[in-house]
Amino acid sequence: MVARLDWGIMGCGWVARDYAGPAIAASSNGRVAALYDPDPHSLARAAALFPGASATSDLAAFLAVRGLAAAYVAAPNHAHRTLVEAAASAGLAVLCEKPMATTLADAEAMVAACRGASVRYATAFDQRFHAAHRAMAGLIAEGRLGTVTAVRIVYACWLPADWAGAGGDNWRIDPRRAGGGALMDLAPHGLDLAATLLGEPLVDVVAMGQGLVHCYRVEDGAALLACSGSGVLVQVHVAYNCPETLPRRRLEVVGTGGQLIATDTMGQVGGGDLVFIDAATGVAEPVLVPGIERSPFLNQVEAFAAAVLGTGSFPFTPEGDLATMRLLLRAQAQAAPPGLPDAA
Numbered sequence: 001m002v003a004r005l006d007w008g009i010m011g012c013g014w015v016a017r018d019y020a021g022p023a024i025a026a027s028s029n030g031r032v033a034a035l036y037d038p039d040p041h042s043l044a045r046a047a048a049l050f051p052g053a054s055a056t057s058d059l060a061a062f063l064a065v066r067g068l069a070a071a072y073v074a075a076p077n078h079a080h081r082t083l084v085e086a087a088a089s090a091g092l093a094v095l096c097e098k099p100m101a102t103t104l105a106d107a108e109a110m111v112a113a114c115r116g117a118s119v120r121y122a123t124a125f126d127q128r129f130h131a132a133h134r135a136m137a138g139l140i141a142e143g144r145l146g147t148v149t150a151v152r153i154v155y156a157c158w159l160p161a162d163w164a165g166a167g168g169d170n171w172r173i174d175p176r177r178a179g180g181g182a183l184m185d186l187a188p189h190g191l192d193l194a195a196t197l198l199g200e201p202l203v204d205v206v207a208m209g210q211g212l213v214h215c216y217r218v219e220d221g222a223a224l225l226a227c228s229g230s231g232v233l234v235q236v237h238v239a240y241n242c243p244e245t246l247p248r249r250r251l252e253v254v255g256t257g258g259q260l261i262a263t264d265t266m267g268q269v270g271g272g273d274l275v276f277i278d279a280a281t282g283v284a285e286p287v288l289v290p291g292i293e294r295s296p297f298l299n300q301v302e303a304f305a306a307a308v309l310g311t312g313s314f315p316f317t318p319e320g321d322l323a324t325m326r327l328l329l330r331a332q333a334q335a336a337p338p339g340l341p342d343a344a
Contacts, residue, residue: 011075102179146257156242181218209335
């Protein structure tokens with residue numbers, strides 16, 4: 001019999017309902033065993049999707065569910081520390097949505113709590129697990145691009161103030177709960193993915209933000225320029241102000257031997273296209289990627305569960321996640337655009 005991990009979901013908003021929960025339910029080595037959310041409306045919606053799971057607004061009751069072994073934390077950013085520490089104290093492995101937290105102190109405390117309880121911690125950077133991105137990392141490691149010189153990422157969406165995808169609570173534009181806007185929400189994926197593709201950490205970042213389209217108290221767009229240890233330049237443009245009918249998700253890696261271009265691979269679902277352009281000939285050829293349609297969330301939860309169960313490896317560390325968090329907060333401190341409404 002294949003070993004199976006019993007997961008509990010802490011925070012039942014749209015990411016958990018539409019992506020993480022269904023991925024766990026579809027995984028070969030896990031199941032949704034418990035649901036927790038203090039909001040009864042969000043909890044009821046999730047419970048209808050996972051009828052076999054225990055559902056409660058009582059945190060102690062959630063943590064006491066028999067057999068529970070891992071937690072997927074998908075609450076608003078400011079609540080991550082409290083939930084991660086509670087899960088760790090109950091002996092649960094933790095996969096926590098990005099960004100880790102709204103402050104470095106909270107992020108460090110989360111890692112310390114998991115380490116102290118001898119449970120595994122990871123941040124849910126699902127873009128690491130998209131089949132096209134894994135194929136790109138392999139081609140880069142093989143030297144197909146020669147000396148890599150640049151990574152360019154556009155990761156954008158449209159998020160108006162009245163967006164109701166979170167059940168009417170658009171906490172992503174609340175500076176207290178989110179810690180920032182488009183940069184805090186979307187740039188973690190870009191920074192982590194660039195480091196993952198290059199196989200080395202990013203070591204510095206500068207950023208500028210904008211509050212140009214939407215009338216809320218956080219930035220609705222930002223541009224970041226980072227650098228890897230070997231000198232690769234990384235450009236990341238993130239936005240809440242890009243209409244979704246426009247091209248808005250593109251990933252390019254440029255080297256002396258060629259260029260990889262991934263279109264519509266960044267996001268919550270599988271699919272997209274990957275092209276290689278040979279520097280010697282200028283010829284562009286599609287790269288066939290097995291499993292490209294498979295959900296990156298599904299790949300991620302299966303890999304994490306395998307590591308917890310001892311049947312596989314998970315090659316990402318909390319220390320690497322903290323390094324990304326430090327860069328993110330450095331960028332966020334620089335990116336507050338002038339003219340935003342008072343965030344107090």
